[in-house]
Amino acid sequence: MKTGMQQHTGLRQELRINPRLYQAMDMLxxxxxxxxxxxxxxxxxNPFLELEEPEDEEKPEKTTEQEQEEVKKDDEIDWEEILLNGFDVGGSREQFESSEYIEPVTVESRDLADYLRDQIQMLDLQPRRQLLCEEIIGNINDDGYLACTLQEILDSTNQWVISSLPGNSPEPDPDDPFDLDEDEDDPSHEGNGAVVLPEGVVLFTMAELEAALTTIQALDPPGIGSRDLRECLLLQLRDAAAEGSLIHRLVDQAFPDLIAHRWNDLARRFGVEPRVAQEAADTLARLDPKPGLKHGDRxxxxxxxxxxxxxxxxxxxxxxxxxxxxxLRLSRAYQDIARERGKMTPENRDFIASRMNSATxxxxxxxxxxxxxxxxxxxxxxxxxxxxxxxxxxxxxxxxxxxxxxxxxxxxxxxxxxxxxxxxxxxxxxxxxxxxSSALSTASGEDASARSIRAKLEKMVGEENSAKPLTDQQIVHLFEEQGIQIARRTVAKYRDQLGILPARMRKRV
Structure with missing residues (x-):
């Protein structure tokens, strides 16, 4: 086959979208x-567009007597108005405020980090402790938890200390001819690449960082700076003076069994009735699992x-x-101008035609x-x-x-x-x-909305006997009695979407 450029003629139909249709879809x-x-x-x-404003209503002409009454009313002193609004110069308070214009500006809002720094400034801390506290605050997420490990915070802080020493600059870029390594002969570097710290400069230790974390965790809100949910709950219980209580021991010593609602196992382990263990766990509902959100910049x-x-x-x-x-409406003034296109140059006619069509x-x-x-x-x-x-x-x-x-x-x-x-x-x-929403079939032949099914499921669970909560299979039978055909796995899916626990974890002993 011979290769090369060739030309062919042909007819075909294509569906192309007008640019204005694109804009119409965007507006929709x-x-x-x-x-x-x-x-x-x-x-x-587009100058051919203008705002459509309501026509000014014709006001009846005032007689001479009405004008004299208005002038007389303006000359009278309203002492009641003065006593209520004060003696402000420039008219009454409402008149002054309505005429005053304040330009809207963006106001910087305060977040959790600002709230914690304010408390740190009120404490009498050594500079090293305060620096570590600032570093920890910078690594706390919006929920109030520590977003990285203490070892990572320690390494980054010490690396910052080393880079701040005289003669220590960032590593040179080999691709940049102007970025030269000037520290090759610097006495602060040993031959093996290790850094020799000047006299009086000491790197931070893990003990110092843990002490700074303890300082942060003593701040408000309780539970701030926690590394996991268990520590967050323990800090809040400590702040509530509940150390040594049953719920504190449950969280501290048997947290996996607690979140799994194994009341009988907990009762045997701590020598109490299952009902007592469950009632103690109910107090956790008053604690905040995400203490940082109340001060977040949302x-x-x-x-x-x-x-x-x-x-x-x-x-x-x-x-x-x-x-x-x-x-919007077409500008009447520009419409009059468009009618006189015969007196215009071709360029002006094209401009007016395009703008007129665009406005229409x-x-x-x-x-x-x-x-x-x-x-x-x-x-x-x-x-x-x-x-x-x-x-x-x-x-x-x-x-x-x-x-x-x-x-x-x-x-x-x-x-x-x-x-x-x-x-x-x-x-x-x-x-x-x-x-x-999607549909589920019913015995009557009509379809039921998935959203309505979720609402009915939530109502069933809300009205159940807490001592004998409904299982997923029992909920399926209840729906079948209402003529709704639904699978057990669908009930489990809707229950998870609604945040409803399984029957075993909803049971009250």
């Missing part, structure tokens, strides 16, 4: 806050619902929560987004009406394909509408994905 995907920012940016880039995540479902006259109505979204398409895309979201939410409300009336146990199974077939749209479009969107309902603010 955007949550409320992202859409607001996107539209604000479009207002700045940003508040606020959710702005995109849709609102409200019950009006016995019917559920769906509204778009787009009050914060800029209302943007207004249409926003309206299409609104209509699509309303279609999807209206169908969800009609399908899940029993959920809104009675609760999560009556939630029906629903898939994206079912919604797409009813509203005559593609499944991917419905997925974009429901992604990262929230709806405010009489039962709380919920993500749109909440209404979609």
């Amino acid at each position: 995907y955007m949550p409320m806050l992202d859409l607001q920012q996107h539209l604000q940016q479009e207002l700045l880039n 940003a508040e995540n606020y959710v702005t619902p995109d849709l609102i479902v409200d019950r009006i006259d016995g019917r559920y109505q769906v509204f778009l929560n787009d009050t914060g979204v800029p209302r 398409w943007m207004v249409q895309a926003i309206e299409q987004r609104r209509q699509t979201m309303l279609k999807v939410m209206n169908f969800i409300v009609d399908r899940q009406r029993e959920f809104f009336d009675k609760g999560v146990e009556y939630l029906k199974p629903l898939t994206l394909r079912e919604v797409a077939e009813v509203i005559s749209m593609h499944e991917s479009t419905v997925s974009r509408v429901t992604n990262e969107k929230y709806v405010q309902t009489p039962r709380g603010v919920l993500p749109l994905k909440y209404f979609f």
Whole structure:
């Protein structure tokens, strides 16, 4: 076969997505806050777009008598207002505050490390102890636990001490011609590469580090700086003056049996009744397994619902929560300019035509987004009406394909509408994905939602006899009595998702 470049002609059909369609899909995907920012940016880039503001209402003309009464009212001194708001210069307090503008700025928040350092500064510590405490604080994670071993902290601290000595710089980079090794003849290095410490410089020891850790573990909150859950609980029990108690001995000497709820084994080991051992273990519920979270730097995540479902006259109505979204329209001034394109240069005509088309398409895309979201939410409300009336146990199974077939749209479009969107309902603010779940078959032929099954399972466990808790197989039989066919492994999976312990560990003796 002869190789070389060849040319061929042919006809074929291709499906290509218009760039504007890409942008329309992105707008459909955007949550409320992202859409607001996107539209604000479009207002700045496209002069043919402007904010749609309500028309100014015509105010009736005031008569001469009304104007004189207003002037007289302004001249009168309202002593009650002055006594309530003080003698501030510049008007009443409300008037002054409403006219004052404070620019929003980012405020640095304090985290767990700052809280611990503040306490360290209040202690009278030697410089070496304080340095080690600072190093330990830097290795405590958000949960309040030590994130590495003491040996690793000791090695890194001593390495920092050695690198801080005069004449000790980081190892030279062989690929950098300007990074030369100037310490080859330095007297602080021996021939075998070992470091000779100057007189008076001593590296840290493990005993010093353990003493610093003890100092950290005595700080607030109790349990901070622990290496595992057992140590965290012991520190909190020590802070509560419970050393020597039964629960302290259970945690200290038999922690594996304690977390496995082996009450009979614990009772025989410590010479108490199983009920006493279980009641002692109940006190652990008042302790905090993650003491650092209460002082963590956790940003508040606020959710702005995109849709609102409200019950009006016995019917559920769906509204778009787009009050914060800029209302766009075509600028009338630029429309008048566009009508005079005959007097313009070709470049200006092309610019105006492109901007005009872009603005028109943007207004249409926003309206299409609104209509699509309303279609999807209206169908969800009609399908899940029993959920809104009675609760999560009556939630029906629903898939994206079912919604797409009813509203005559593609499944991917419905997925974009429901992604990262929230709806405010009489039962709380919920993500749109909440209404979609898989189905389990029932004896009546209707499907049951997996989310409603989990809610019923949680209710069954909450109402069970604690002395004889329900096993997974017994829960299966209870569901069969309700006409719901479910496997035991599915019950075990849902129970784990809900954080419910097995029957053996839920049993009260």
